[in-house]
Amino acid sequence: MEKPKHFLYPGAIYVSHEPxxxxxxxxxxxxxxxxxxxxxxxxxxxxMLPLWNGQGLASPRxxxxxxxxxxxxxxxxxxSKANIKAKVFGGGEIIATNINQFMIGDRNIRIAxxxxxxxxxxxxxxxxxxxxxxxxxxxxxxxxxxxxxxxxQK
Amino acid sequence: xxxxxxxxxFLIEELKLRFEEKKESLKKLEKLxxxxxxxxxxxxxxxxxxxxxxxxxxxxxxxxxTSIVILSKNILSIKEGQWERVxxxxxxxxxxxxxxxFQLKNIFAAAEIEAGELFLEVSNVTVDTLINxxxxxxxxxxxxxxxxxxxxxxxxxxxxxxxxxxxxKLRLILSNLVENAVKYSKNEKIIIKRKxxxxxxxxxxxxxxxxxxxxxxxxxxxxxxRLDTGINSINRGHGLGxxxxxxxxxxxxxxxxxxxxKNVGSTFTINIPxxxxxxxxxxxxxxxxxxxxxxxxF
Numbered sequence: 115m116e117k118p119k120h121f122l123y124p125g126a127i128y129v130s131h132e133p134x135x136x137x138x139x140x141x142x143x144x145x146x147x148x149x150x151x152x153x154x155x156x157x158x159x160x161x162m163l164p165l166w167n168g169q170g171l172a173s174p175r176x177x178x179x180x181x182x183x184x185x186x187x188x189x190x191x192x193x194s195k196a197n198i199k200a201k202v203f204g205g206g207e208i209i210a211t212n213i214n215q216f217m218i219g220d221r222n223i224r225i226a227x228x229x230x231x232x233x234x235x236x237x238x239x240x241x242x243x244x245x246x247x248x249x250x251x252x253x254x255x256x257x258x259x260x261x262x263x264x265x266x267q268k
Numbered sequence: 269x270x271x272x273x274x275x276x277x278f279l280i281e282e283l284k285l286r287f288e289e290k291k292e293s294l295k296k297l298e299k300l301x302x303x304x305x306x307x308x309x310x311x312x313x314x315x316x317x318x319x320x321x322x323x324x325x326x327x328x329x330x331x332x333x334t335s336i337v338i339l340s341k342n343i344l345s346i347k348e349g350q351w352e353r354v355x356x357x358x359x360x361x362x363x364x365x366x367x368x369x370f371q372l373k374n375i376f377a378a379a380e381i382e383a384g385e386l387f388l389e390v391s392n393v394t395v396d397t398l399i400n401x402x403x404x405x406x407x408x409x410x411x412x413x414x415x416x417x418x419x420x421x422x423x424x425x426x427x428x429x430x431x432x433x434x435x436x437k438l439r440l441i442l443s444n445l446v447e448n449a450v451k452y453s454k455n456e457k458i459i460i461k462r463k464x465x466x467x468x469x470x471x472x473x474x475x476x477x478x479x480x481x482x483x484x485x486x487x488x489x490x491x492x493x494r495l496d497t498g499i500n501s502i503n504r505g506h507g508l509g510x511x512x513x514x515x516x517x518x519x520x521x522x523x524x525x526x527x528x529x530k531n532v533g534s535t536f537t538i539n540i541p542x543x544x545x546x547x548x549x550x551x552x553x554x555x556x557x558x559x560x561x562x563x564x565x566f
Contacts, residue, residue: 123388127385171382174382
């Protein structure tokens with residue numbers, strides 16, 4: 115049966131009981147896909163910057179907030195952390211227009227790995243870094259993620 | 269002999285170089301530490317503001333509700349033929365209810381943004397109608413302060429200027445700008461300009477109010493931040509409006525700029541690029557979900 119599709123925008127999080135196909139497009143951003151193989155549910159975030167610096171709203175545009183919120187949302191659907199596994203994508207160093215964005219991909223990758231490690235969630239596979247953008251589709255029922263490289267953007 | 273001398277010089281050069289390098293990294297470390305301190309301070313402040321916000325909820329939400337309940341009760345007990353009193357009270361009810369509605373919309377928007385539950389709902393927005401609707405909604409409040417609105421349409425021939433964007437988000441952004449303009453000016457006009465050029469919608473809201481100092485320009489987008497938090501402050505609100513605007517504009521790939529001089533007035537200008545509608549960019553082409561054989565599987 116066709117699963118509901120969800121396009122994940124930067125700064126958003128999607129977690130659902132219902133099996134769904136979550137897709138997103140990544141440049142230097144990171145998407146963490148979490149999958150609970152016991153309940154067969156999953157969710158994804160899409161963050162742009164590693165850490166919230168206290169400016170503006172504490173939104174999941176920032177890695178530290180996005181990862182924490184994603185885990186909490188899965189837990190609120192009944193997942194236990196011991197059953198959650200992670201797959202990490204993105205963090206490419208595509209040509210940045212803004213000098214402040216320098217190395218942003220690397221810093222995003224680091225924060226994802228550090229925070230997941232702190233939470234005790236294993237990263238079972240990942241595709242990070244490089245010079246290209248990525249398009250990924252996450253099947254939240256099986257935990258499978260399909261990836262395609264796309265010409266650098268975002 | 270000469271060879272040894274050369275080595276000495278070389279060594280000294282090398283030492284100098286290393287000292288320089290060390291100095292450089294010390295400087296970098298110092299800079300990082302300063303930044304860290306700043307962030308730390310911000311986070312502590314944000315936490316404090318958050319608790320302030322919660323304690324303020326009584327004033328901001330419960331009190332207006334109480335007035336609405338009492339006022340409507342009073343209306344119900346009014347005798348026939350006292351229309352003037354009814355009108356007065358209905359007016360007060362409207363003001364309280366309008367403010368309440370507006371503040372709740374902002375609180376919900378902030379909650380949605382912080383929960384990561386934003387999504388884009390693109391439609392073909394009739395820009396002028398939307399701007400007029402926002403102006404209309406503030407007209408009662410503006411009249412009280414004898415403020416008039418001036419709406420200037422730049423470089424468009426027809427009324428029917430249409431622009432693809434998320435209309436609800438644009439409406440909230442604009443409402444926040446107009447609300448601030450009304451709040452911080454007296455007896456003056458507010459000028460709203462709009463134009464569309466090269467697929468970018470630009471709207472500016474100019475007031476001739478109290479203005480914002482250079483220092484404060486940096487903090488006005490922080491959540492719960494209000495510049496006049498003194499006990500005598502006559503202005504209400506949570507200080508959420510501009511932080512929401514910033515977040516919503518980020519989401520729409522837009523920008524917000526401030527030009528302001530203390531005691532002269534402020535101009536807030538937003539720029540929003542036209543959205544490719546959902547259908548075009550994504551869900552319409554089913555090929556997004558037809559897997560190629562060259563997809564990598566993780």
